[in-house]
Amino acid sequence: TPMELVAGMKRGGQALVELSIVNGGGSPSGPISVLTPDLPWLHVATTTPLTSLAGGETNRVTLQLTPAADLPFGEYTGALMLQAGALQVPVPFLFRSLA
Numbered sequence: 001t002p003m004e005l006v007a008g009m010k011r012g013g014q015a016l017v018e019l020s021i022v023n024g025g026g027s028p029s030g031p032i033s034v035l036t037p038d039l040p041w042l043h044v045a046t047t048t049p050l051t052s053l054a055g056g057e058t059n060r061v062t063l064q065l066t067p068a069a070d071l072p073f074g075e076y077t078g079a080l081m082l083q084a085g086a087l088q089v090p091v092p093f094l095f096r097s098l099a
Contacts, residue, residue: 005063005080005093009041012069016045018062019091021082023053034061035081041067042095052084071097 001020009015023029031049036042045062053059063080074097079090 003091005091005095007065007093008096008098009065009067010098011067011071011073013067015065016062017065017095018060020058020060021050021053022058023055026055028055029053029084029087031084032059033083035083036063037078037080039076039078041065041071065095067097073097073099 001022005017005019007015007017021032030052032051032053033049034044034046036044043064043066045064046060050059050061076095076097077093079092082089082091
């Protein structure tokens with residue numbers, strides 16, 4: 001959660017964005033990888049892969065946004081991918097480059 005990440009990021013600065021991963025099933029998830037698109041300013045600050053989550057357990061993931069001072073203003077959309085074994089769950093994002 002949330003189902004979509006929406007945040008602003010100041011050019012030349014840093015923004016941290018968090019999301020919670022919840023295993024809503026009854027079986028362990030197995031290790032969870034957080035895959036990001038190839039954007040030079042988008043990094044996973046949390047150690048990955050995450051350890052397996054038992055049914056009902058949660059864990060947090062922190063993303064670090066470090067846009068260059070000359071990154072064009074505007075909206076950047078895409079999706080992260082959470083992967084546990086063969087299961088892949090997309091998490092859409094909309095990050096805005098701000099002054």
